[in-house]
Amino acid sequence: xxxxxxxxxxxxxxxxLRRLSPTRVTLWLATRAPANIRLxxxxxxxxxxAFELAPPCPEVTCLSAxxxxxxxxxxxxxxxxxxxxxWIDYQLELHFHDQQEKGWQDSNLWASDLCFxxxxxxxxxxPSRVGSVLHGSCRKPHHSSGDGLxxxxxxxxxxxxxxxxxxxxxxxxxxxxxESVEDQSVESSPPLWPSMLIMSGDQIYADDVAGPxxxxxxxxxxxLGIPNESFSELSVEEIPDxxxxxxHPNSYYQREQLLPDAPYxxxxxxxxFGGVRKPxxxxxNAHNHLISLAxxxxxxxxxxxxxxxxxxxxxxxxxLSPEEHRHYQAxxxxxxxxxxxxxxxxxxxxxxxxxxxFDDHDLSDDWNLNLEWEKTxxxxxxxxxxIGNGLLAYFIxxxxxxxxxxxxxxxxxxxxxxxxEPGSESHDRxxxxxxxxxxxxxxxxxxxxxxxxxxRTRRWRSESAAYKPSGLLDWEAITDLQTQxxxxxxxxLVSAAPIFGVKLIEAIQRIFTWFGKSLMVDAENxxxxxxxxxxxxxxxxHPKTPHNFIVxxxxxxxxxxxxxxxxxxxxxxxxxxxxxxxxxNSFPDRLLNILDNLNRWLYAPASPLNWLTKRRRxxxxxxxxxxSPPGRRLLNGAGIGLVEIDELGKPWRIRQLMADGEKVxxxxxxxxxxxx
Numbered sequence: 001x002x003x004x005x006x007x008x009x010x011x012x013x014x015x016x017l018r019r020l021s022p023t024r025v026t027l028w029l030a031t032r033a034p035a036n037i038r039l040x041x042x043x044x045x046x047x048x049x050a051f052e053l054a055p056p057c058p059e060v061t062c063l064s065a066x067x068x069x070x071x072x073x074x075x076x077x078x079x080x081x082x083x084x085x086x087w088i089d090y091q092l093e094l095h096f097h098d099q100q101e102k103g104w105q106d107s108n109l110w111a112s113d114l115c116f117x118x119x120x121x122x123x124x125x126x127p128s129r130v131g132s133v134l135h136g137s138c139r140k141p142h143h144s145s146g147d148g149l150x151x152x153x154x155x156x157x158x159x160x161x162x163x164x165x166x167x168x169x170x171x172x173x174x175x176x177x178x179e180s181v182e183d184q185s186v187e188s189s190p191p192l193w194p195s196m197l198i199m200s201g202d203q204i205y206a207d208d209v210a211g212p213x214x215x216x217x218x219x220x221x222x223x224l225g226i227p228n229e230s231f232s233e234l235s236v237e238e239i240p241d242x243x244x245x246x247x248h249p250n251s252y253y254q255r256e257q258l259l260p261d262a263p264y265x266x267x268x269x270x271x272x273f274g275g276v277r278k279p280x281x282x283x284x285n286a287h288n289h290l291i292s293l294a295x296x297x298x299x300x301x302x303x304x305x306x307x308x309x310x311x312x313x314x315x316x317x318x319x320l321s322p323e324e325h326r327h328y329q330a331x332x333x334x335x336x337x338x339x340x341x342x343x344x345x346x347x348x349x350x351x352x353x354x355x356x357x358f359d360d361h362d363l364s365d366d367w368n369l370n371l372e373w374e375k376t377x378x379x380x381x382x383x384x385x386x387i388g389n390g391l392l393a394y395f396i397x398x399x400x401x402x403x404x405x406x407x408x409x410x411x412x413x414x415x416x417x418x419x420x421e422p423g424s425e426s427h428d429r430x431x432x433x434x435x436x437x438x439x440x441x442x443x444x445x446x447x448x449x450x451x452x453x454x455x456r457t458r459r460w461r462s463e464s465a466a467y468k469p470s471g472l473l474d475w476e477a478i479t480d481l482q483t484q485x486x487x488x489x490x491x492x493l494v495s496a497a498p499i500f501g502v503k504l505i506e507a508i509q510r511i512f513t514w515f516g517k518s519l520m521v522d523a524e525n526x527x528x529x530x531x532x533x534x535x536x537x538x539x540x541x542h543p544k545t546p547h548n549f550i551v552x553x554x555x556x557x558x559x560x561x562x563x564x565x566x567x568x569x570x571x572x573x574x575x576x577x578x579x580x581x582x583x584x585n586s587f588p589d590r591l592l593n594i595l596d597n598l599n600r601w602l603y604a605p606a607s608p609l610n611w612l613t614k615r616r617r618x619x620x621x622x623x624x625x626x627x628s629p630p631g632r633r634l635l636n637g638a639g640i641g642l643v644e645i646d647e648l649g650k651p652w653r654i655r656q657l658m659a660d661g662e663k664v665x666x667x668x669x670x671x672x673x674x675x676x
Contacts, residue, residue: 008032008068008223010100011110013305013346015092015122018401019444020353022081022126025074025090028401030301032068033098039076040091042121047080061412063396065297065419067225071396075404084128087165089121111307113343114350116156118163122350125167129447129647130492131192134352136640137200137359137496137554138582141303141338142210142331146659148583148640150341152197153348155642155657159193167193189653191644195446197352200554201359201496202582203398204299206290206390207283208361210331211252211324214288216312217298218246223311226294230423234382236260241423242292252317253287253324260380280376280383283365291386293422296393304349306342338584355444356398357452359496359555363390368459369524371466378435388431392418395434402452403442441477448490448548448649453481455496460532467516469523471532472497478535482542490548490649498553499526499536500562500577500620502634503613504599533614540573540618541566548574548649552641554581558592559635559656561623561666576651577620578666580641584659589636596634623654623666635664 014029025041037060041049053074055062061073082088093104107114107122115122134155136148159167209217229242239245239258250257260280283289290296301308316328360367364387368374377383396415400407411433418427441454453473460471472495473481485491509523527533539545556579564575603609610616622633639658646652654666 009110009307009310010096010105011094012069012224012307013301014072014349015107016304016349016401017124017351017353019355019403020124020126021445022084023078025076025078025082026401026404027074027092028397029072029074029092030305031070031072031094031096033096033100034062034064034070035072035097036095037072037074038091038093038095038104039074040093041078041082042089042091043083043086045083049078049080049082051076063412063416063419065224065226065396066221066294069224069226069297073400073404082126084126087123087125087167089119089123091121111346114347116160116163116347116351118160122347123165124351124353125165125193127193127195130195130450130645132194132642132644133196133198133492133552134194134640134642135198135200135494135552135554135578136580136583138202138361138557138585139199139303140202140205140208140582140585141213142334143582143584143586143638144334145584145586145638147338147341147345148580148638148657148659149345149348151657151659151661152194152352152640153344155191155194156348156351191642191653194352194642196355196444196450197348198355198450198452198494198552199583200357200494200552200580202361202555202585203356203358204303205361206296206299207281207364208285209288209290209299210335211288211317211320211328212314212332212335213299213302214252214295215315215317216302216309216335217295219312220298220301220308221246221294224298226297227420227422229292229294229427231382231385232423234385235380236382242294245291249319252320253327255289255291256281256286258291259286259289259386260382280380281364281386282369282373286365289364289386290390293389293392293419293427296389297396300393300397302339304342305346306339309339309342354401355450355452355494356402357454357494357496358394358398358440358456360456362394362398363387366524368456368470370468370470371461374461375466384435385428385431388428388435391434392431399440403439406439406442443484446492448492448546448550448645449484449488450492450494451481451484452494453477453496460529460535462529469525469528471529471535472524472526473532473536475531475535478532478539482539482545485539485542485546486544488546490550491546492550492552494552495526496553497525497555498577498579499551500564500575500615500618501525501527501556502560502595502599503603503609503615504595505556506613527614530614537614537618540564540575545573546649549576550643550645550649550651551575551577552643553577553579555579557582557585557587557636559625559639559641560633561654563621563623563668565619567617567619574650576654578641578643578651578654580639580656582638583640584638586638587634587636592634592636593632597631600631600633621669623668625656626665626667628664635666639664 012030016028018026037053039051063071093106414430418430444450455472458477460474462468562577566572625635639656642655644653656664
């Protein structure tokens with residue numbers, strides 16, 4: 001690898017606002033060196049709220065992952081509560097321990113583009129109730145579409161005129177009469193400042209990395225001085241450590257050759273073919289699958305901030321075939337466009353609390369899809385290490401900020417030791433603990449509350465066949481959910497995969513599962529497992545259930561909205577299934593058009609096929625994306641969802657902000673739906 005002469009930026013990523021409340025502020029950033037922090041909040045109310053923090057201290061956890069990579073996890077409790085429904089400036093100053101920059105450095109020095117035009121510091125608004133939310137999933141850097149997060153930042157920028165915040169507040173309430181509220185859903189009606197940005201999965205694509213992205217990751221790993229990771233105890237002959245991995249001839253576009261194989265223990269296949277072996281990982285595009293902990297960690301820096309790209313030079317890898325080289329150059333153009341917009345993404349994350357949850361691509365495709373996958377991957381020490389590296393990187397970059405209190409000091413100390421010596425026994429012990437950890441799901445005490453489900457690690461494994469899809473939540477997790485919901489009048493419920501999906505697509509997945517091909521069609525929907533399906537549907541039928549459910553989902557690479565009600569129940573809960581996907585991804589348009597039209601005909605309201613589904617006791621009415629062709633109910637294209645919510649916890653306007661600048665509203669068909 002060519003030597004680099006670029007200096008390491010003082011702040012590599014962040015600040016990211018995470019969970020916020022009037023008495024507690026959580027934020028994340030990655031820096032070149034450990035640093036003391038001076039954090040000041042100005043709510044223009046005459047109350048001083050200033051903190052000078054010198055880690056290690058109760059308010060700041062510093063995790064050192066390399067000579068020039070340190071994570072500052074900041075969790076500050078305020079004795080004087082911040083006011084709601086107004087603008088709050090904050091100043092974040094850093095005093096770096098390495099003394100390359102002496103004295104206190106504010107954000108104007110290490111991120112001059114962090115603030116909106118006309119502002120001298122970043123800030124946020126704490127709504128007294130959730131008036132609107134942004135949500136999306138599936139952000140693939142080398143997808144050729146635009147980026148939905150750019151539209152999210154553009155929405156926030158519109159709340160400022162000449163640097164003054166003019167955003168709506170929750171004192172500007174909407175009319176809660178159902179008919180009048182729908183009448184207000186016109187383009188001229190301004191939204192409220194979003195209470196949060198919900199990223200419901202696939203924040204990175206660890207199993208599908210572009211060649212230029214992987215090359216950039218390796219250059220940055222070198223500059224950050226991340227320790228070498230040993231693979232010597234993992235039954236891997238070709239790559240004894242991460243340094244050998246980065247230099248291996250198959251490191252680019254041929255990594256499936258390096259990933260482990262495992263016995264395929266399907267009895268019928270063993271009888272027919274005398275035993276077979278198959279790849280441990282099932283990703284179709286695993287040519288550049290992330291492997292080392294350093295690769296997973298740096299991937300987050302590359303997708304969240306422009307700073308690390310300053311250390312990257314455009315030297316293509318050696319040993320590429322002519323075809324691979326052409327592919328690399330085509331990807332380079334897309335990656336250049338992606339990287340050129342990251343200052344906008346950093347500004348967005350600094351101004352709005354971000355709630356996150358993993359889905360499969362954050363670690364690897366089909367993660368825990370069924371028991372057979374689990375036995376195959378966790379049955380080999382190398383593939384288990386790869387998944388563990390992805391989960392450790394998720395914990396540091398995403399999981400901690402969702403609920404800092406569930407990650408105790410002992411776990412943080414174990415993480416510190418593992419980062420100091422990747423590939424050591426302490427690293428493997430930490431992975432074992434994280435793979436058993438069952439508190440990735442969380443709740444934020446907003447109004448209505450936000451409940452985020454972990455549908456990846458608390459799965460209900462099939463008892464009839466290991467190749468059948470696991471349920472997305474096991475019985476204990478569903479019981480825990482019911483307890484959380486008890487007594488709540490309304491709720492924002494986040495499930496990475498839609499609870500109420502497209503029936504035809506689910507039927508196709510069921511057919512493939514019957515033939516033992518569940519991995520081929522990504523057959524992980526809520527209805528694929530009888531126990532999980534009945535369990536989640538019973539949650540909605542429970543007499544103590546909230547009256548208003550807003551279910552936010554992603555995963556499927558298209559967007560849609562369903563109004564759902566229970567058949568024959570006088571006080572049916574009002575359920576809205578709102579799916580926004582992808583942030584930077586899409587579905588094959590022609591195929592989606594065919595599936596959408598077939599679904600509309602095969603599962604029309606009077607169709608007897610509806611009675612063959614597990615949701616036969618529910619009436620599901622799709623909304624129409626405004627301006628779409630007749631009969632179209634599924635919206636394709638990159639973008640981000642914007643849901644605006646009234647005081648009762650009901651969505652009064654649901655839109656998709658498309659990456660091309662178009663705003664598409666999902667229109668309710670009043671002649672087909674009646675709410676009790």
